[in-house]
Amino acid sequence: MTELYEWPPTRSQRAKWALEELGIEYSSILINLLEGQQNSDAYRAIHPLAVVPAFKTDTYTIFESVAIVLQLIDEHPEKNLAPAVGTPERANYYQWSVFACAELDPPIMMVFDNTMRPLEHMRPPGEQHNAKLAARGRSDFATRANILSKVLSDRDYLLGSRFSGADILVGHSCFMATFTGLIGDYPILEAYYERLQQRPGHQQAYPDR
Ligand SMILES: N[C@@H](CCC(=O)N[C@@H](CS)C(=O)NCC(=O)O)C(=O)O
Structure with missing residues:
Protein backbone atom coordinates (compact mmCIF):
# COMPACT_ATOMS: atom_id res chain seq x y z
CA MET A 1 0.00 0.00 0.00
CA PRO A 9 -2.70 21.89 -7.07
CA THR A 10 -1.13 22.38 -3.65
CA ARG A 11 2.15 21.39 -2.06
CA SER A 12 0.93 17.79 -2.37
CA GLN A 13 2.03 18.12 -6.00
CA ARG A 14 5.66 18.00 -4.89
CA ALA A 15 5.14 14.47 -3.60
CA LYS A 16 3.10 13.46 -6.63
CA TRP A 17 5.73 14.81 -9.03
CA ALA A 18 8.41 12.74 -7.24
CA LEU A 19 6.20 9.63 -7.35
CA GLU A 20 5.71 10.14 -11.10
CA GLU A 21 9.40 10.81 -11.80
CA LEU A 22 10.32 7.66 -9.89
CA GLY A 23 7.63 5.52 -11.52
CA ILE A 24 6.18 4.42 -8.18
CA GLU A 25 2.66 2.97 -8.11
CA TYR A 26 0.44 4.69 -5.58
CA SER A 27 -3.16 5.47 -4.72
CA SER A 28 -4.24 9.07 -4.68
CA ILE A 29 -6.56 9.95 -1.81
CA LEU A 30 -8.20 13.32 -2.34
CA ILE A 31 -8.64 15.48 0.74
CA ASN A 32 -11.04 18.21 -0.33
CA LEU A 33 -9.66 21.31 1.36
CA LEU A 34 -12.56 23.46 0.24
CA GLU A 35 -15.02 21.16 1.99
CA GLY A 36 -12.84 20.97 5.10
CA GLN A 37 -12.06 17.24 4.82
CA GLN A 38 -8.60 17.97 6.22
CA ASN A 39 -10.23 18.68 9.58
CA SER A 40 -11.81 15.25 10.01
CA ASP A 41 -10.61 13.16 12.95
CA ALA A 42 -9.58 10.43 10.52
CA TYR A 43 -7.31 12.76 8.54
CA ARG A 44 -5.94 14.49 11.64
CA ALA A 45 -4.78 11.07 12.81
CA ILE A 46 -2.60 10.99 9.68
CA HIS A 47 -1.59 14.66 9.61
CA PRO A 48 -1.96 16.47 12.96
CA LEU A 49 -1.73 19.90 11.30
CA ALA A 50 -4.65 19.07 9.00
CA VAL A 51 -2.87 20.07 5.78
CA VAL A 52 -1.76 18.18 2.66
CA PRO A 53 0.28 16.29 1.69
CA ALA A 54 0.60 13.20 3.82
CA PHE A 55 2.03 9.90 2.65
CA LYS A 56 1.49 6.36 3.85
CA THR A 57 3.27 3.11 3.05
CA ASP A 58 3.18 -0.34 4.64
CA THR A 59 6.00 0.68 6.98
CA TYR A 60 5.66 4.40 7.68
CA THR A 61 3.38 7.43 7.54
CA ILE A 62 4.90 10.89 7.07
CA PHE A 63 3.97 14.47 6.25
CA GLU A 64 5.84 17.56 4.96
CA SER A 65 6.18 17.76 1.20
CA VAL A 66 9.96 18.14 1.27
CA ALA A 67 10.45 15.14 3.57
CA ILE A 68 8.27 12.95 1.36
CA VAL A 69 10.20 13.87 -1.79
CA LEU A 70 13.62 13.37 -0.20
CA GLN A 71 12.62 10.02 1.32
CA LEU A 72 11.18 8.68 -1.95
CA ILE A 73 14.29 9.68 -3.86
CA ASP A 74 16.51 7.98 -1.28
CA GLU A 75 14.43 4.81 -1.61
CA HIS A 76 15.18 4.76 -5.35
CA PRO A 77 18.89 5.52 -5.81
CA GLU A 78 18.82 3.81 -9.21
CA LYS A 79 16.79 6.75 -10.57
CA ASN A 80 19.67 9.15 -9.88
CA LEU A 81 17.60 12.05 -8.60
CA ALA A 82 20.08 12.87 -5.81
CA PRO A 83 23.88 13.10 -5.59
CA ALA A 84 25.71 10.62 -3.35
CA VAL A 85 25.59 11.24 0.42
CA GLY A 86 28.57 13.18 1.74
CA THR A 87 29.57 14.78 -1.58
CA PRO A 88 29.73 18.55 -2.29
CA GLU A 89 26.86 18.06 -4.76
CA ARG A 90 24.76 16.57 -1.98
CA ALA A 91 25.46 19.68 0.12
CA ASN A 92 23.98 21.85 -2.63
CA TYR A 93 21.09 19.45 -3.03
CA TYR A 94 20.22 19.84 0.68
CA GLN A 95 20.64 23.59 0.49
CA TRP A 96 18.19 24.11 -2.39
CA SER A 97 15.75 21.53 -1.06
CA VAL A 98 15.46 23.34 2.27
CA PHE A 99 15.52 26.75 0.54
CA ALA A 100 12.30 25.79 -1.25
CA CYS A 101 10.20 25.31 1.88
CA ALA A 102 12.06 27.62 4.26
CA GLU A 103 12.73 30.63 2.03
CA LEU A 104 10.54 30.48 -1.07
CA ASP A 105 7.19 29.16 0.13
CA PRO A 106 6.63 31.67 2.98
CA PRO A 107 6.82 34.93 0.95
CA ILE A 108 4.78 33.38 -1.87
CA MET A 109 2.13 32.29 0.62
CA MET A 110 2.20 35.75 2.17
CA VAL A 111 1.33 37.22 -1.23
CA PHE A 112 -1.32 34.54 -1.86
CA ASP A 113 -2.92 34.98 1.56
CA ASN A 114 -3.06 38.75 1.20
CA THR A 115 -4.18 39.09 -2.40
CA MET A 116 -5.83 35.93 -3.71
CA ARG A 117 -6.99 33.60 -0.98
CA PRO A 118 -10.79 33.79 -0.83
CA LEU A 119 -11.70 35.39 2.47
CA GLU A 120 -14.51 32.91 3.04
CA HIS A 121 -12.22 29.88 2.75
CA MET A 122 -9.83 28.69 5.40
CA ARG A 123 -9.47 32.08 7.12
CA PRO A 124 -10.11 33.10 10.69
CA PRO A 125 -13.40 35.07 10.83
CA GLY A 126 -12.96 38.77 10.07
CA GLU A 127 -9.47 38.50 8.61
CA GLN A 128 -8.84 40.74 5.58
CA HIS A 129 -6.24 40.90 2.82
CA ASN A 130 -3.40 43.12 3.99
CA ALA A 131 -1.61 45.19 1.33
CA LYS A 132 1.46 45.79 3.53
CA LEU A 133 1.96 42.07 4.08
CA ALA A 134 1.49 41.43 0.36
CA ALA A 135 4.20 44.02 -0.42
CA ARG A 136 6.49 42.43 2.16
CA GLY A 137 5.94 39.03 0.53
CA ARG A 138 6.77 40.45 -2.91
CA SER A 139 9.93 42.06 -1.63
CA ASP A 140 11.11 38.92 0.20
CA PHE A 141 10.34 36.83 -2.86
CA ALA A 142 12.34 39.26 -5.05
CA THR A 143 15.48 38.78 -2.95
CA ARG A 144 15.20 35.02 -3.20
CA ALA A 145 14.22 34.95 -6.89
CA ASN A 146 17.31 37.06 -7.69
CA ILE A 147 19.52 34.56 -5.85
CA LEU A 148 18.03 31.69 -7.86
CA SER A 149 18.27 33.64 -11.12
CA LYS A 150 21.99 34.17 -10.58
CA VAL A 151 22.55 30.45 -9.98
CA LEU A 152 20.41 29.42 -12.95
CA SER A 153 21.97 31.94 -15.34
CA ASP A 154 24.58 29.40 -16.50
CA ARG A 155 22.82 26.08 -15.99
CA ASP A 156 19.62 24.21 -16.77
CA TYR A 157 19.06 22.81 -13.28
CA LEU A 158 20.02 23.81 -9.76
CA LEU A 159 22.86 21.29 -9.57
CA GLY A 160 24.09 21.84 -13.13
CA SER A 161 23.11 19.79 -16.16
CA ARG A 162 21.43 17.08 -14.12
CA PHE A 163 17.80 17.25 -12.96
CA SER A 164 17.43 16.35 -9.26
CA GLY A 165 14.91 16.30 -6.43
CA ALA A 166 15.93 19.87 -5.58
CA ASP A 167 14.37 20.90 -8.91
CA ILE A 168 11.10 19.21 -7.92
CA LEU A 169 11.08 21.11 -4.63
CA VAL A 170 12.08 24.52 -5.97
CA GLY A 171 10.04 23.80 -9.11
CA HIS A 172 6.88 23.60 -7.05
CA SER A 173 7.71 26.94 -5.47
CA CYS A 174 7.99 28.24 -9.06
CA PHE A 175 4.51 26.84 -9.71
CA MET A 176 3.25 28.76 -6.66
CA ALA A 177 5.06 31.90 -7.89
CA THR A 178 3.42 31.47 -11.30
CA PHE A 179 -0.02 31.00 -9.73
CA THR A 180 0.41 34.18 -7.69
CA GLY A 181 1.73 36.19 -10.66
CA LEU A 182 5.17 36.65 -9.12
CA ILE A 183 7.42 34.80 -11.55
CA GLY A 184 6.99 37.09 -14.59
CA ASP A 185 9.54 39.58 -13.26
CA TYR A 186 12.25 36.92 -13.27
CA PRO A 187 12.82 35.64 -16.83
CA ILE A 188 15.59 33.20 -15.91
CA LEU A 189 13.39 31.63 -13.26
CA GLU A 190 10.45 31.59 -15.63
CA ALA A 191 12.52 29.83 -18.32
CA TYR A 192 13.74 27.31 -15.74
CA TYR A 193 10.17 26.51 -14.72
CA GLU A 194 9.13 26.25 -18.39
CA ARG A 195 11.88 23.64 -18.76
CA LEU A 196 10.62 21.72 -15.75
CA GLN A 197 7.07 21.75 -17.08
CA GLN A 198 8.21 19.83 -20.16
CA ARG A 199 8.91 16.80 -17.98
CA PRO A 200 6.27 14.04 -18.15
CA GLY A 201 6.47 13.73 -14.35
CA HIS A 202 5.42 17.35 -13.95
CA GLN A 203 2.64 16.96 -16.49
CA GLN A 204 1.24 13.94 -14.62
CA ALA A 205 1.40 15.69 -11.26
CA TYR A 206 -0.26 18.98 -12.15
CA PRO A 207 -3.86 18.76 -13.30
CA ASP A 208 -3.61 21.36 -16.07
CA ARG A 209 -1.15 24.01 -16.81
N1 LIG B 1 5.01 22.63 5.17
C1 LIG B 1 3.90 21.89 4.66
C2 LIG B 1 2.80 22.85 4.25
C3 LIG B 1 1.52 22.11 3.89
C4 LIG B 1 0.38 23.07 3.64
O1 LIG B 1 0.28 24.15 4.24
N2 LIG B 1 -0.55 22.65 2.77
C5 LIG B 1 -1.67 23.49 2.44
C6 LIG B 1 -1.89 23.43 0.93
S1 LIG B 1 -0.49 24.04 0.05
C7 LIG B 1 -2.93 22.98 3.09
O2 LIG B 1 -3.15 21.79 3.13
N3 LIG B 1 -3.79 23.87 3.58
C8 LIG B 1 -5.04 23.46 4.15
C9 LIG B 1 -5.61 24.45 5.08
O3 LIG B 1 -5.01 25.52 5.22
O4 LIG B 1 -6.67 24.16 5.66
C10 LIG B 1 4.36 21.04 3.46
O5 LIG B 1 5.21 21.51 2.69
O6 LIG B 1 3.91 19.89 3.34
Missing part, protein backbone atom coordinates in the same frame (compact mmCIF):
# COMPACT_ATOMS: atom_id res chain seq x y z
CA THR A 2 1.34 3.40 -1.03
CA GLU A 3 -1.04 6.31 -0.52
CA LEU A 4 -0.69 10.00 -1.26
CA TYR A 5 -3.14 12.31 0.48
CA GLU A 6 -3.44 15.26 -1.85
CA TRP A 7 -5.53 18.15 -3.10
CA PRO A 8 -4.26 19.46 -6.41
Whole structure:
Protein backbone atom coordinates (compact mmCIF):
# COMPACT_ATOMS: atom_id res chain seq x y z
CA MET A 1 0.00 0.00 0.00
CA THR A 2 1.34 3.40 -1.03
CA GLU A 3 -1.04 6.31 -0.52
CA LEU A 4 -0.69 10.00 -1.26
CA TYR A 5 -3.14 12.31 0.48
CA GLU A 6 -3.44 15.26 -1.85
CA TRP A 7 -5.53 18.15 -3.10
CA PRO A 8 -4.26 19.46 -6.41
CA PRO A 9 -2.70 21.89 -7.07
CA THR A 10 -1.13 22.38 -3.65
CA ARG A 11 2.15 21.39 -2.06
CA SER A 12 0.93 17.79 -2.37
CA GLN A 13 2.03 18.12 -6.00
CA ARG A 14 5.66 18.00 -4.89
CA ALA A 15 5.14 14.47 -3.60
CA LYS A 16 3.10 13.46 -6.63
CA TRP A 17 5.73 14.81 -9.03
CA ALA A 18 8.41 12.74 -7.24
CA LEU A 19 6.20 9.63 -7.35
CA GLU A 20 5.71 10.14 -11.10
CA GLU A 21 9.40 10.81 -11.80
CA LEU A 22 10.32 7.66 -9.89
CA GLY A 23 7.63 5.52 -11.52
CA ILE A 24 6.18 4.42 -8.18
CA GLU A 25 2.66 2.97 -8.11
CA TYR A 26 0.44 4.69 -5.58
CA SER A 27 -3.16 5.47 -4.72
CA SER A 28 -4.24 9.07 -4.68
CA ILE A 29 -6.56 9.95 -1.81
CA LEU A 30 -8.20 13.32 -2.34
CA ILE A 31 -8.64 15.48 0.74
CA ASN A 32 -11.04 18.21 -0.33
CA LEU A 33 -9.66 21.31 1.36
CA LEU A 34 -12.56 23.46 0.24
CA GLU A 35 -15.02 21.16 1.99
CA GLY A 36 -12.84 20.97 5.10
CA GLN A 37 -12.06 17.24 4.82
CA GLN A 38 -8.60 17.97 6.22
CA ASN A 39 -10.23 18.68 9.58
CA SER A 40 -11.81 15.25 10.01
CA ASP A 41 -10.61 13.16 12.95
CA ALA A 42 -9.58 10.43 10.52
CA TYR A 43 -7.31 12.76 8.54
CA ARG A 44 -5.94 14.49 11.64
CA ALA A 45 -4.78 11.07 12.81
CA ILE A 46 -2.60 10.99 9.68
CA HIS A 47 -1.59 14.66 9.61
CA PRO A 48 -1.96 16.47 12.96
CA LEU A 49 -1.73 19.90 11.30
CA ALA A 50 -4.65 19.07 9.00
CA VAL A 51 -2.87 20.07 5.78
CA VAL A 52 -1.76 18.18 2.66
CA PRO A 53 0.28 16.29 1.69
CA ALA A 54 0.60 13.20 3.82
CA PHE A 55 2.03 9.90 2.65
CA LYS A 56 1.49 6.36 3.85
CA THR A 57 3.27 3.11 3.05
CA ASP A 58 3.18 -0.34 4.64
CA THR A 59 6.00 0.68 6.98
CA TYR A 60 5.66 4.40 7.68
CA THR A 61 3.38 7.43 7.54
CA ILE A 62 4.90 10.89 7.07
CA PHE A 63 3.97 14.47 6.25
CA GLU A 64 5.84 17.56 4.96
CA SER A 65 6.18 17.76 1.20
CA VAL A 66 9.96 18.14 1.27
CA ALA A 67 10.45 15.14 3.57
CA ILE A 68 8.27 12.95 1.36
CA VAL A 69 10.20 13.87 -1.79
CA LEU A 70 13.62 13.37 -0.20
CA GLN A 71 12.62 10.02 1.32
CA LEU A 72 11.18 8.68 -1.95
CA ILE A 73 14.29 9.68 -3.86
CA ASP A 74 16.51 7.98 -1.28
CA GLU A 75 14.43 4.81 -1.61
CA HIS A 76 15.18 4.76 -5.35
CA PRO A 77 18.89 5.52 -5.81
CA GLU A 78 18.82 3.81 -9.21
CA LYS A 79 16.79 6.75 -10.57
CA ASN A 80 19.67 9.15 -9.88
CA LEU A 81 17.60 12.05 -8.60
CA ALA A 82 20.08 12.87 -5.81
CA PRO A 83 23.88 13.10 -5.59
CA ALA A 84 25.71 10.62 -3.35
CA VAL A 85 25.59 11.24 0.42
CA GLY A 86 28.57 13.18 1.74
CA THR A 87 29.57 14.78 -1.58
CA PRO A 88 29.73 18.55 -2.29
CA GLU A 89 26.86 18.06 -4.76
CA ARG A 90 24.76 16.57 -1.98
CA ALA A 91 25.46 19.68 0.12
CA ASN A 92 23.98 21.85 -2.63
CA TYR A 93 21.09 19.45 -3.03
CA TYR A 94 20.22 19.84 0.68
CA GLN A 95 20.64 23.59 0.49
CA TRP A 96 18.19 24.11 -2.39
CA SER A 97 15.75 21.53 -1.06
CA VAL A 98 15.46 23.34 2.27
CA PHE A 99 15.52 26.75 0.54
CA ALA A 100 12.30 25.79 -1.25
CA CYS A 101 10.20 25.31 1.88
CA ALA A 102 12.06 27.62 4.26
CA GLU A 103 12.73 30.63 2.03
CA LEU A 104 10.54 30.48 -1.07
CA ASP A 105 7.19 29.16 0.13
CA PRO A 106 6.63 31.67 2.98
CA PRO A 107 6.82 34.93 0.95
CA ILE A 108 4.78 33.38 -1.87
CA MET A 109 2.13 32.29 0.62
CA MET A 110 2.20 35.75 2.17
CA VAL A 111 1.33 37.22 -1.23
CA PHE A 112 -1.32 34.54 -1.86
CA ASP A 113 -2.92 34.98 1.56
CA ASN A 114 -3.06 38.75 1.20
CA THR A 115 -4.18 39.09 -2.40
CA MET A 116 -5.83 35.93 -3.71
CA ARG A 117 -6.99 33.60 -0.98
CA PRO A 118 -10.79 33.79 -0.83
CA LEU A 119 -11.70 35.39 2.47
CA GLU A 120 -14.51 32.91 3.04
CA HIS A 121 -12.22 29.88 2.75
CA MET A 122 -9.83 28.69 5.40
CA ARG A 123 -9.47 32.08 7.12
CA PRO A 124 -10.11 33.10 10.69
CA PRO A 125 -13.40 35.07 10.83
CA GLY A 126 -12.96 38.77 10.07
CA GLU A 127 -9.47 38.50 8.61
CA GLN A 128 -8.84 40.74 5.58
CA HIS A 129 -6.24 40.90 2.82
CA ASN A 130 -3.40 43.12 3.99
CA ALA A 131 -1.61 45.19 1.33
CA LYS A 132 1.46 45.79 3.53
CA LEU A 133 1.96 42.07 4.08
CA ALA A 134 1.49 41.43 0.36
CA ALA A 135 4.20 44.02 -0.42
CA ARG A 136 6.49 42.43 2.16
CA GLY A 137 5.94 39.03 0.53
CA ARG A 138 6.77 40.45 -2.91
CA SER A 139 9.93 42.06 -1.63
CA ASP A 140 11.11 38.92 0.20
CA PHE A 141 10.34 36.83 -2.86
CA ALA A 142 12.34 39.26 -5.05
CA THR A 143 15.48 38.78 -2.95
CA ARG A 144 15.20 35.02 -3.20
CA ALA A 145 14.22 34.95 -6.89
CA ASN A 146 17.31 37.06 -7.69
CA ILE A 147 19.52 34.56 -5.85
CA LEU A 148 18.03 31.69 -7.86
CA SER A 149 18.27 33.64 -11.12
CA LYS A 150 21.99 34.17 -10.58
CA VAL A 151 22.55 30.45 -9.98
CA LEU A 152 20.41 29.42 -12.95
CA SER A 153 21.97 31.94 -15.34
CA ASP A 154 24.58 29.40 -16.50
CA ARG A 155 22.82 26.08 -15.99
CA ASP A 156 19.62 24.21 -16.77
CA TYR A 157 19.06 22.81 -13.28
CA LEU A 158 20.02 23.81 -9.76
CA LEU A 159 22.86 21.29 -9.57
CA GLY A 160 24.09 21.84 -13.13
CA SER A 161 23.11 19.79 -16.16
CA ARG A 162 21.43 17.08 -14.12
CA PHE A 163 17.80 17.25 -12.96
CA SER A 164 17.43 16.35 -9.26
CA GLY A 165 14.91 16.30 -6.43
CA ALA A 166 15.93 19.87 -5.58
CA ASP A 167 14.37 20.90 -8.91
CA ILE A 168 11.10 19.21 -7.92
CA LEU A 169 11.08 21.11 -4.63
CA VAL A 170 12.08 24.52 -5.97
CA GLY A 171 10.04 23.80 -9.11
CA HIS A 172 6.88 23.60 -7.05
CA SER A 173 7.71 26.94 -5.47
CA CYS A 174 7.99 28.24 -9.06
CA PHE A 175 4.51 26.84 -9.71
CA MET A 176 3.25 28.76 -6.66
CA ALA A 177 5.06 31.90 -7.89
CA THR A 178 3.42 31.47 -11.30
CA PHE A 179 -0.02 31.00 -9.73
CA THR A 180 0.41 34.18 -7.69
CA GLY A 181 1.73 36.19 -10.66
CA LEU A 182 5.17 36.65 -9.12
CA ILE A 183 7.42 34.80 -11.55
CA GLY A 184 6.99 37.09 -14.59
CA ASP A 185 9.54 39.58 -13.26
CA TYR A 186 12.25 36.92 -13.27
CA PRO A 187 12.82 35.64 -16.83
CA ILE A 188 15.59 33.20 -15.91
CA LEU A 189 13.39 31.63 -13.26
CA GLU A 190 10.45 31.59 -15.63
CA ALA A 191 12.52 29.83 -18.32
CA TYR A 192 13.74 27.31 -15.74
CA TYR A 193 10.17 26.51 -14.72
CA GLU A 194 9.13 26.25 -18.39
CA ARG A 195 11.88 23.64 -18.76
CA LEU A 196 10.62 21.72 -15.75
CA GLN A 197 7.07 21.75 -17.08
CA GLN A 198 8.21 19.83 -20.16
CA ARG A 199 8.91 16.80 -17.98
CA PRO A 200 6.27 14.04 -18.15
CA GLY A 201 6.47 13.73 -14.35
CA HIS A 202 5.42 17.35 -13.95
CA GLN A 203 2.64 16.96 -16.49
CA GLN A 204 1.24 13.94 -14.62
CA ALA A 205 1.40 15.69 -11.26
CA TYR A 206 -0.26 18.98 -12.15
CA PRO A 207 -3.86 18.76 -13.30
CA ASP A 208 -3.61 21.36 -16.07
CA ARG A 209 -1.15 24.01 -16.81
N1 LIG B 1 5.01 22.63 5.17
C1 LIG B 1 3.90 21.89 4.66
C2 LIG B 1 2.80 22.85 4.25
C3 LIG B 1 1.52 22.11 3.89
C4 LIG B 1 0.38 23.07 3.64
O1 LIG B 1 0.28 24.15 4.24
N2 LIG B 1 -0.55 22.65 2.77
C5 LIG B 1 -1.67 23.49 2.44
C6 LIG B 1 -1.89 23.43 0.93
S1 LIG B 1 -0.49 24.04 0.05
C7 LIG B 1 -2.93 22.98 3.09
O2 LIG B 1 -3.15 21.79 3.13
N3 LIG B 1 -3.79 23.87 3.58
C8 LIG B 1 -5.04 23.46 4.15
C9 LIG B 1 -5.61 24.45 5.08
O3 LIG B 1 -5.01 25.52 5.22
O4 LIG B 1 -6.67 24.16 5.66
C10 LIG B 1 4.36 21.04 3.46
O5 LIG B 1 5.21 21.51 2.69
O6 LIG B 1 3.91 19.89 3.34
